[in-house]
Amino acid sequence: MTFKENYEHWLKSEYIDENTKEELTGVKNEKEIEDRFYRDLEFGTGGLRGVIAAGSNRMNIYTVGKATQGLADYLNKNYTGEISVSIAYDSRNMSKEFSERSASVLCANGITVNLFESLRPTPVLSYTVRHLKSKAGIVVTASHNPKQYNGYKVYDEDGGQVTDKAAKEILDCISAISEFKNVKTMDLEKAKEDKLLNIIGEEVDKTYIDKVKALTIREELVRNSAKDLKIIYTPIHGSGNIPIRRVLSELGYDNVFVVKEQELPDGNFPTASYPNPEQPSVFELALKLAKEVNPDVIFGTDPDCDRIGVVVKDKEGEYRVLTGNQTGVLLTHYIVSSLKELNKLPENGTVIKTIVTSEMTRRITEDFNVELIDVLTGFKYIGEKIKEFEKTGSNTYLFGFEESYGCLAGTFVRDKDAVIGATLICEMALYYKNKGLSLYDALIDLYKRYGFYKESLVSLELKGKEGQEKIQKALENLRHSMEDNVAEVKIVKSFDYKLSIEKDIINNSQSDIKLPKSNVLKFILEDGSWFVVRPSGTEPKMKVYMAVVGKDLSDADRKSDDFNKAVMEIINNACNN
Template sequence: MHIEQNILDQVNEWLTPTFDQNTQDEITALMTSDPKGLEDAFYKNLEFGTGGMRGVMGVGTNRINKYTLGKNTQGLSNYLKKCFPNEDLKVAIAYDCRKNSDTLAKVVADIFSANGIKVYLFSELRPTPELSFALKYLNCHAGIVLTASHNPPEYNGYKVYWQDGGQIVPPQDGEIIAEIEALKYNDINFTANENLIEYIDTEIDEAFIKSTIENASFNTPKEAKENLNIVFTSLHGTSIKSIPAVLSKAGYTNVNIVKEQEIPDGTFPTVKSPNPEEPEALTMALALADKVNADIVIGTDPDSDRLGVAVRDTNGKMILLNGNQTMVIMTAFLLEQWKRADKITGTEFIGSTIVSTPMMLDLAEAYGIECKVGLTGFKWIAKFIKDFPDQKFIGGGEESFGFMVGDAVRDKDAVAACLLVCEIAAQAKASGSSLYNELINLYLDFSFYKEHLISLTKKGKEGLAEINQMMIDLRENPMESINGQRVVCIEDYQNTTARDLINNETFHLDIPKSNVLIYYLEDGSKICARPSGTEPKIKFYFSVNAILESKDDLEAANAYLDTKIQNIISEMKLN
């Protein structure tokens, strides 16, 4: 096959002595055995997306390896020195269960130390939220997590955190990227100063667990905790290091762990995808739940920032909740607890994202507080906390199974969310209700909101071009009606404009630019199109709603909304 000259130039650079012999040998093998794979490995540089930098592990500029991460780390080291010229710099590093995460974490630590920066490196794998906590606890200037979250086993990644414990946001992200792009690979200093690398574990673990219990406990009676029958799975990931200890110390004694998925393993041998968003991932946990007659099933992704929950419905059958449902349940509970404690003054806020359920806005209005809505990714919610110091953050989430309780951790946190959802379930059961009934009560109060997500995978260079063309078509040839409903407004976050199609007016969106389009229909339906920032996918988010008069109408309302979503999908030719 023909490979473009600019790609060959990149390949030839990687065949020089700057790169080790194993790397050169792998590239040489690809040249003869897999030219298509060689092109995919070098046709672009890996970029920072919504959740840091993620990619397939291997050789090349479009892969996760010691050189691409090394360049990131050298650039970040240079940037830290510019930002804090007269300070003794400190960084914290954590990593997950994935193949090569431990060795790549040590490479990153070596480079920081080679640049005279003090490194706190976790001695073993730890949850991502613990890194955010540790960074603040140790007064570090930055932090790194080696993780690809819920991506397939061949992936790894690199997430950068700033002083506040949140992921990098503008302008830091662009400035750091500029530093990285200004470097050549032979600028990377790999020669470690071991005296500057300190291994951390137990002290941070204990402080993190203590903080989690303080922030996510709400006076649940001891008997109620003991009566809640929990099934938990870490899906071979890092949460096994924290969640069992948190639940035990918080007083939850009836916890059944899925043993087959308890040991951390980056190959994720028992699941197709280690993602609690995917129903298949919780198959083993659901089977155990039926065996032990559990009230609730909880599963986390490999780096323990996403939380999947299953509960029993009104017929006693285990059903999976989606991220929007768990988010509104937890947010409503927090708001009610703050109200009962007379802590709501009107200066508080909750956080959500543009692709998440509009019910969050209804909840905020009902409690007389603000719901701040940002772009996809918890870094934007963390940025709200930093940008509005006079307002108190209560909690918030996003549709992709992430939630954050308070501001002790500045990223989505499945450890605290796990404890919080157990508190809600235990209190509900003790009062003769259930987590599912609490959700239905919210639908009765605020309308029945139903959301659905479609992810279309488009791999490689051709896939990227196809995704780009789909977004161009949606922008340049917008649909005027969908499923018999007029499109009344289109928000384009790439050019930060909103077009009111009824009054033919255009408004400015006061939000950072992002490649996202949202269509609003006259019946309150919402459709969002967004290329993923971390995977070769384009995602379509659907939100529809209907008034729910009584619990008896639930089944009919659910069927009506399902039909509405499927009609929208069919008309948009997405099935």
């Protein structure tokens, strides 16, 4: 149906409440109505994400209910016997309501639900699915998006986000629901009486925290010296406050100073319009506190506590926000070097990164004779590899990370985990402090040893139907009309992850890419620089990742500026031709 027909359908439906209809009749701008109704909110491999508002292309109890009915139909179709689903939610506006609507729909379909009593980090949900042997999991969050957004991520029985095949099957089930009357609901009190709804909390939290503590590598160091590390932490109004402070306290980190103005959960994020630890501005209050505390390390987590950003002091006394790549290479080196020193590095040890993550990782893993595996962007692909290793015994997972501030050690969680990240970052900072070094000193030492790598990201926001069309057009232009050089430096390799083709331009040969298909392009140049173009899976954006290698910091900065300018000129031409 057209967007106007869809709009009228909502206004006339007896299953849509009067407040929602009143909101819709108050929208006078036809472009706004079109954007709300030209499609159903897309269920991708990560689930749903969108602006909270009425409409089929928005996050509301009706779109969440429909998605959950589709998930229920998928589970009842694929499993027999008792089926359970675990549900968590973060601090965002409507997160609790959306989680309760999800529970209501699942229970109405005869599926048992384990619902957390209050907000929890996304990685705790990933752990809970496996711990309680659920067939699926749901976490209501929009991660680091602005306050207008919320989302709904679906996890499989292994605790990882559903990957392409399962997501398509769930989408087919959702698409088959044509009427609101086909979405079943159940009163939650009745669901509790019928033993279909279990409220969970501390009994799960304790086992999770114990497993996080067990990831400590240098136990004696932490036991004897944790009290000496001075830490500033900001939860940025999210779900990390209680679990991170708890695990650090139980490990003996007594000097943890929390940014009071950002401590309590608040879906309006009053001190951070974009609650993302990738953004230096979210640390302004932490840096103000740092003048009083003089910490060894500062870190912050996003609302659902799966991403972590780190701030360290350089030689001049200036605080610097590390990139996700910088934190990731520091942790990679710390983990593999510590395991080697302690004679605990397995022969088949493996690190996993995404195709847009720093190639400096490769230099480190080669140095320690550790295998490095690349996967598509999205932590679900790292989780998928962990599952594969478990089945085959071919590799021992050591660590995985992506440039967008997500990392994971251990295998009891199958998604990025900022609680684990915080624990390892504190241990690493403590180790270097005992050597008279800051984390920034350690990073510079790694650059001197492996090369001065610099990565950057530009996100082009292209909203609405026209924006989506422009993104697709740009990728097709680059796919078929890309020049053979960037600023007179030759392209030596190209990777088309949609067509699954890797081209070696120097040797005029090509091979198959053994990864799932994705509309992503990567180009590698003669001097080691590279760039990747991909549409965001969760936001109306096209992302351009760029990387260079310099002789020193200033050379890397200069190269990065020149390279980024040349690449963005190519991208803008592709968007507008």
